[in-house]
Every structure is written in structure tokens, then in C-alpha cells.
Amino acid sequence: MITSAFLYIIYGIIWIPIQLIALLPDVSTISGIGSAISVASTYISALNNFLPMTTILIILGAFVTYETGYFTFKLIYWIIKRIPTQS
Numbered sequence: 001m002i003t004s005a006f007l008y009i010i011y012g013i014i015w016i017p018i019q020l021i022a023l024l025p026d027v028s029t030i031s032g033i034g035s036a037i038s039v040a041s042t043y044i045s046a047l048n049n050f051l052p053m054t055t056i057l058i059i060l061g062a063f064v065t066y067e068t069g070y071f072t073f074k075l076i077y078w079i080i081k082r083i084p085t086q087s
Contacts, residue, residue: 044053 047053
């Protein structure tokens with residue numbers, strides 16, 4: 001009973017902004033967006049011969065994961081230091 005009430009509250013909180021967004025008019029894209037994506041993909045495929053994109057994305061993902069973890073660790077440590085009984 002409590003769980004279903006809690007889930008209905010969460011559903012309502014999520015449902016209201018979605019309904020407000022649905023009232024907005026449709027957005028049209030620029031006509032040249034498809035050709036821009038096509039040109040960018042040809043540049044990336046040419047660059048892929050020299051620098052493998054999968055390797056670069058793996059390294060970038062590892063870097064972002066490490067930095068996010070380090071920031072989270074520092075944030076938690078900062079919060080712990082703000083507790084009056086801790087030093």
C-alpha cells in the first residue's frame with residue numbers, strides 16, 4: 001500500500017513535466033543537418049585509418065570514469081568533513 005502510493009507519487013512527478021513538454025510545438029531541423037552528419041562521418045572514417053576511434057573512445061571513457069570517481073570521492077570526503085563530530 002505504501003509502496004504503491006510512493007510509486008504513484010513518483011509517476012505523477014514524472015508525468016507532469018512530460019505533459020507540459022508535449023504541449024510545445026514541434027521543432028523542425030535545419031535542412032543541411034543530414035549533409036553535415038554525412039560529411040562529419042567521412043572525416044571520421046578517414047581519421048579512423050590513422051587513429052582507431054574505438055581505442056580513443058575506450059581511453060576517453062576510462063578517463064571520464066576515473067575523473068568522475070575521483071570527484072565523487074572528494075565530494076563525499078568534503079561532506080564527511082562538514083559533519084561536526086568528524087575532523
